Amino acid sequence: xxxxxxxxxxxxxxxxxxxxxxxxxxxxxxxxxxxxxxxxxxxxxxxxxxxxxxxxxxxxxxxxxxxxxxxxxxxxxxxxxxxxxxxxxxxxxxxxxxxxxxxxxxxxxxxxxxxxxxxxxxxxxxxxxxxxxxxxxxxxxxxxxxxxxxxxxxxxxxxxxxxxxxxxxxxxxxxxxxxxxxxxxxxxxxxxxxxxxxxxxx
Numbered sequence: 001x002x003x004x005x006x007x008x009x010x011x012x013x014x015x016x017x018x019x020x021x022x023x024x025x026x027x028x029x030x031x032x033x034x035x036x037x038x039x040x041x042x043x044x045x046x047x048x049x050x051x052x053x054x055x056x057x058x059x060x061x062x063x064x065x066x067x068x069x070x071x072x073x074x075x076x077x078x079x080x081x082x083x084x085x086x087x088x089x090x091x092x093x094x095x096x097x098x099x100x101x102x103x104x105x106x107x108x109x110x111x112x113x114x115x116x117x118x119x120x121x122x123x124x125x126x127x128x129x130x131x132x133x134x135x136x137x138x139x140x141x142x143x144x145x146x147x148x149x150x151x152x153x154x155x156x157x158x159x160x161x162x163x164x165x166x167x168x169x170x171x172x173x174x175x176x177x178x179x180x181x182x183x184x185x186x187x188x189x190x191x192x193x194x195x196x197x198x199x200x201x202x
Contacts, residue, residue, distance in 0.1 A: 016055075016056050016057075016071070016072040016073070016134075016136050016137050016138065016139035016140075021076055021082040022082065022083055022084070023081035023082055023083055023088075024081075027081045028081045028083060028088050031079070031080070031081050031088050031089030032065045032088060032089060033065060033066050033088075033089045033090055033091045033094075034064065034065050034066070035062050035066045035091075037062055038062075038115060039062055039063060039115070039116040039117060039118050039120065039121035040060075040062045040113055040114060040115050040116055040121070041059055041060065041061050041062070041113075041114050041116055041121070041124055041147075041150075042059070042060040042062075042111050042112065042113045042114070043057065043058075043059055043111070043112045043114070043143070043147075043165065043166065043169045044056075044057065044058045044059070044060065044068075044098075044099070044102070044109060044110070044111055045057055045109070045110045045111075045112075045162045045163065045165070045166040046102045046107050046108075046109055046162070047107060047108055047109075047110060047162070047163065048106065048107055049105070049106055049107060049108055050106070052163070053163065054140065054161055054162025054163040054164075054165075054166065055107060055162065056073065056074075056102070056139050056162060057071070057139045057140040057143045057144075057162040057165055057166075058070040058071065058073055058139065058143065059124070059128070059143050059146065059147070060090060060095065061121060061124045061125050061128055062116075062121060063118075063121035063122045063124065063125035064121075064122060064125065065088070065125070066090040066091070066095075067086050067087060067088055067090055067125065067128060067129075068086070068087040068090050068095075068098060069085065069086055069128040069131070069142075069143065069146065070082075070085055070086070070087050071085045071131075071134035071138060071139045071142040071143060072085065072133075072134045072135060072136045072137070072138055072139050072142075073085060073087075073139070074192070075087065075098055075101055075102070075192065076192060076196070077094070077097060077192075077195060077196045077199050078196055078199070078200055079094070079199050079200065080094055080199075084129075084131065084132050084133045085131070085132075085133050085134050085142075086128050086129060086131075093199075094199070097195045097198065097199055099111070099180055100180075100182060100195060101192050101195045103180050103181055103182040104182055104183070104184050104185060105182075105183050105184065105185065108179060108180060108181045108182075109179070109180045110166060110177065110178075110179050110180075111177065111178050111179075111180070112166065112169040112170065112172075112175050112176070112177050113175065113176045113177075113178075114169065114172050114174060114175050115174045116150075119151070120150050120151060120152060120153075123149070123150050123151065124146065124147075124150050127146045127149055127150070128146060131146060137160070138160070139162065140159055140160055140161055140162045140164070140165045141158060141159065141160050143165060144156055144157065144158045144159050144165050144168075145158055153172075156168055
């Protein structure tokens with residue numbers, strides 16, 4: 001029965017795929033980005049413009065360095081190292097590229113920024129590094145399980161549905177939400193290719 005339920009989820013969560021990228025430690029070390037901004041986490045939810053269904057969940061964490069926990073994510077760029085579904089070197093420019101790669105004719109991006117204490121942010125960061133690679137269609141599940149392990153966020157419920165997780169974040173104290181649209185090609189790979197080229201020329 002569980003297998004049948006997961007199979008039924010796959011069409012709804014088609015944005016969650018297994019990536020397979022793994023960067024060398026030296027590449028990660030060279031790319032690390034430490035922000036002067038206050039500690040926070042930002043839930044990214046990619047939503048189908050026609051159906052309103054969620055396609056992918058990921059979590060930016062601004063702690064002792066800034067990373068994106070991108071479980072079963074499809075994002076790549078030559079200048080962004082990845083290990084076990086964690087993207088490193090997330091400067092503001094890289095964050096904009098990540099957002100832009102996912103927003104296109106068929107999908108928009110909802111970001112929900114939540115302030116954290118330094119201790120909460122570091123816990124989230126360590127959990128992301130320790131999580132390991134995530135199977136396809138488990139993006140919201142892995143993200144919600146990570147968040148509920150952060151002290152103060154234990155009431156976040158595990159879910160397989162990105163929009164359900166987004167709705168929970170909307171109720172968190174101090175959350176600030178923004179929505180981003182682009183209307184370029186519906187092809188995600190085309191968006192990733194263009195974003196990669198832009199980052200390589202800057």
